[in-house]
Amino acid sequence: MSETFGRYGGQYVPEALMPALEELTDAYQRYVLNNEDGFMDEFRQRLETFGGRPTPLQRAEQLSERYGTEVYLKREDLVHGGAHKLNNALGQVLLAKYMGKERIIAETGAGQHGTATAMAAAHLDMPCEIYMGRTDTNRQRPNVFRMRLNNAEVTPVDIGRGTLKEAISEALRDWAHTVETTHYVIGSVVGPHPFPQLVDAFQAVISAEIRDQLRERTGALPDSVVACAGGGSNAMGTFHHFVDEEPVDLYAIEAGGSSLEVDQARGVAPNSASLTTGTEGVLHGARTRVLQDGHGQIMESHSVSAGLDYAGVGPELAHLVETGRVTPDSVGDDTALAGFHRLSQTEGIIPALETSHAIGWLEEATPEQLGERVVLTVSGRGDKDLETVLEETAERDIPAAPQMNVFSNPTTGGDGNE
Amino acid sequence: MSESDIAAAFEDGPAFVPYLTAGDPTFESSIEYVEALERGGADVIELGLPFSEPIAEGPTIQQAIVRSLADGMTPVRFFEFVETLAVDVPLVCMTYYNLIYQYGEEEGPRPFVERAAAAGVDGLIVPDLPVEEAQPLRTACDALGVDLIFIVAPTTTDDRLDPLLEHSSGYVYVQARLGVTGARSDVSDHTSHSLDRLKGYDLPAAVGFGISTGEQAGEIVAGGADGIIVGSALVDIVADGYENDLSVEETADRLEAKANELTTGITEQGQPRSERL
Numbered sequence: 001m002s003e004t005f006g007r008y009g010g011q012y013v014p015e016a017l018m019p020a021l022e023e024l025t026d027a028y029q030r031y032v033l034n035n036e037d038g039f040m041d042e043f044r045q046r047l048e049t050f051g052g053r054p055t056p057l058q059r060a061e062q063l064s065e066r067y068g069t070e071v072y073l074k075r076e077d078l079v080h081g082g083a084h085k086l087n088n089a090l091g092q093v094l095l096a097k098y099m100g101k102e103r104i105i106a107e108t109g110a111g112q113h114g115t116a117t118a119m120a121a122a123h124l125d126m127p128c129e130i131y132m133g134r135t136d137t138n139r140q141r142p143n144v145f146r147m148r149l150n151n152a153e154v155t156p157v158d159i160g161r162g163t164l165k166e167a168i169s170e171a172l173r174d175w176a177h178t179v180e181t182t183h184y185v186i187g188s189v190v191g192p193h194p195f196p197q198l199v200d201a202f203q204a205v206i207s208a209e210i211r212d213q214l215r216e217r218t219g220a221l222p223d224s225v226v227a228c229a230g231g232g233s234n235a236m237g238t239f240h241h242f243v244d245e246e247p248v249d250l251y252a253i254e255a256g257g258s259s260l261e262v263d264q265a266r267g268v269a270p271n272s273a274s275l276t277t278g279t280e281g282v283l284h285g286a287r288t289r290v291l292q293d294g295h296g297q298i299m300e301s302h303s304v305s306a307g308l309d310y311a312g313v314g315p316e317l318a319h320l321v322e323t324g325r326v327t328p329d330s331v332g333d334d335t336a337l338a339g340f341h342r343l344s345q346t347e348g349i350i351p352a353l354e355t356s357h358a359i360g361w362l363e364e365a366t367p368e369q370l371g372e373r374v375v376l377t378v379s380g381r382g383d384k385d386l387e388t389v390l391e392e393t394a395e396r397d398i399p400a401a402p403q404m405n406v407f408s409n410p411t412t413g414g415d416g417n418e
Numbered sequence: 419m420s421e422s423d424i425a426a427a428f429e430d431g432p433a434f435v436p437y438l439t440a441g442d443p444t445f446e447s448s449i450e451y452v453e454a455l456e457r458g459g460a461d462v463i464e465l466g467l468p469f470s471e472p473i474a475e476g477p478t479i480q481q482a483i484v485r486s487l488a489d490g491m492t493p494v495r496f497f498e499f500v501e502t503l504a505v506d507v508p509l510v511c512m513t514y515y516n517l518i519y520q521y522g523e524e525e526g527p528r529p530f531v532e533r534a535a536a537a538g539v540d541g542l543i544v545p546d547l548p549v550e551e552a553q554p555l556r557t558a559c560d561a562l563g564v565d566l567i568f569i570v571a572p573t574t575t576d577d578r579l580d581p582l583l584e585h586s587s588g589y590v591y592v593q594a595r596l597g598v599t600g601a602r603s604d605v606s607d608h609t610s611h612s613l614d615r616l617k618g619y620d621l622p623a624a625v626g627f628g629i630s631t632g633e634q635a636g637e638i639v640a641g642g643a644d645g646i647i648v649g650s651a652l653v654d655i656v657a658d659g660y661e662n663d664l665s666v667e668e669t670a671d672r673l674e675a676k677a678n679e680l681t682t683g684i685t686e687q688g689q690p691r692s693e694r695l
């Protein structure tokens with residue numbers, strides 16, 4: 001099995017972890033690729049009964065009218081837990097069980113992967129510890145509560161900016177201690193081989209369903225497929241079965257944050273657009289595109305969406321961008337927030353802030369890019385983001401945003417916009 | 419292949435190999451600290467070139483890295499640091515692969531190794547570079563006469579040992595226990611098992627991860643180690659001096675005293691490698 005995708009991928013990890021990666025590669029081949037002991041059958045069955053699959057492919061009527069094209073939404077927000085993350089988390093926790101591991105750890109950014117892992121671990125009766133950057137525990141509080149309710153330990157990570165990058169580093173450190181008994185459920189198509197392939201294998205169900213559902217409805221393939229990309233698991237899962245269908249255009253939408261400029265001196269990139277602006281480097285076990293300064297120090301990224309706020313990206317996605325198969329683009333905080341409000345108002349779907357980047361992109365895309373039939377994956381629902389959205393919206397002038405003065409209290413005179 | 423300066427440092431008895439993060443907390447003070455380690459008996463010195471994502475490091479060295487980076491340490495400054503040092507013992511640079519890979523205009527690790535060799539670096543340890551990914555760096559190191567030191571972990575399987583030692587030069591770094599760097603009061607019995615496994619090989623085996631006292635160092639040497647690597651226990655002294663505003667001189671004295679304690683622990687137990695083989 002190849003460990004790389006073109007020039008990207010590989011296994012840049014401490015020696016202590018190499019035997020565990022060998023063991024995992026072996027398990028991936030046996031259980032996932034060869035369905036040994038009926039692993040994949042059990043996985044699919046649990047995805048259905050516990051996870052709520054298949055998810056609908058919905059024609060979005062208002063958006064179709066707005067953009068003059070057929071817009072279909074793949075509703076991963078309806079997966080149990082509220083995001084596509086469960087597809088991978090359930091697969092990996094089940095795999096850990098088949099491998100005889102006794103404990104689960106995971107990192108989380110938006111808290112969606114942590115939540116999905118905590119749910120899967122509770123469902124399959126495994127103890128679970130989630131690492132989450134301090135900044136993220138503060139901005140995604142509802143997910144912290146959900147993880148705790150599912151009996152997972154939540155360990156805040158204080159070093160650095162306290163976001164996803166630090167949480168992954170800390171999870172890798174835990175794994176270096178506990179590798180003999182613990183499986184690290186990585187949350188995206190990132191990290192050392194075989195993680196990018198393993199996570200992609202579990203997320204590929206998204207595009208398998210899209211393809212079948214669209215064929216049944218229209219007898220055709222889509223002209224374009226759009227997905228937001230942080231680490232890239234939603235994007236890879238959404239693209240997987242279309243990669244070999246040349247006529248289908250694939251768009252991976254990253255977080256443009258507040259600007260695509262970088263501050264070299266402070267080592268800060270006010271965005272998370274590693275596919276669009278990053279350069280080749282080695283981060284968290286893989287060679288991929290990363291946001292880094294001229295010396296190779298990893299930059300602090302930024303996005304209003306915690307789940308996209310990461311300085312790296314999956315190596316296979318980086319490769320597909322390099323070969324021209326996938327077109328990357330980025331959407332800034334403002335456009336994403338406008339997308340959030342638009343989908344909420346016009347379709348009755350409150351999307352995750354991550355997904356809102358893809359929604360926002362529809363507004364900026366040309367008719368040629370969209371084609372006659374576009375599929376966009378709603379990777380998650382926005383309940384976790386309500387506080388952030390209210391705060392961020394209040395600071396901006398977003399045309400579609402509703403007034404929140406329902407809360408205003410005449411006796412205290414508050415304007416309620418906070 | 420002619421024996422390297424690093425391997426030679428293990429000839430006359432078990433070696434003391436201290437680690438400090440270069441530039442912690444400042445360039446100038448850190449120079450004093452490294453020189454104090456030599457006075458305290460260091461046979462080889464490992465210098466950390468700080469990387470922003472040190473996945474193999476525990477909290478102590480993570481904080482050292484934060485201090486050093488905040489003071490402006492970069493790979494370019496690191497080589498100036500090495501050139502400024504007035505020490506006679508071999509120097510090993512410990513850093514992560516991305517910094518090596520990004521250095522210089524030409525693609526690949528060679529520009530970094532060239533500059534390191536010119537600055538007087540004798541060897542490299544790259545904790546996130548397993549043997550599988552090491553060929554380009556191994557080639558550059560061979561061409562420039564720089565040792566490349568690999569880590570043997572408690573989880574390293576027997577079939578990984580041969581390729582690992584084949585690629586290693588200078589010494590092998592025996593990771594005494596699982597986990598990340600950090601001083602511990604107990605040092606696991608994984609160590610003696612690892613040392614047993616390495617008996618058939620030529621390279622000196624230096625044990626690190628968690629060693630903090632002369633007594634521990636002595637025990638490990640008595641158990642057959644060719645060298646002792648001590649990092650976090652020394653970085654703790656630097657951190658303490660920084661947090662309590664101690665003078666550079668006082669912190670340097672404390673480092674020298676700790677190095678002395680460790681050297682004494684080692685020499686009281688150890689016999690020269692030549693006599694044990």
Ligand SMILES: Cc1ncc(COP(=O)(O)O)c(C=O)c1O
Nearest residue numbers: 112188230231232233234307380
């Ligand atoms: C709803 C949602 N979408 C997308 C992402 C981004 O991750 P990935 O790019 O791996 O899909 C996240 C990450 O937390 C998420 O929660």
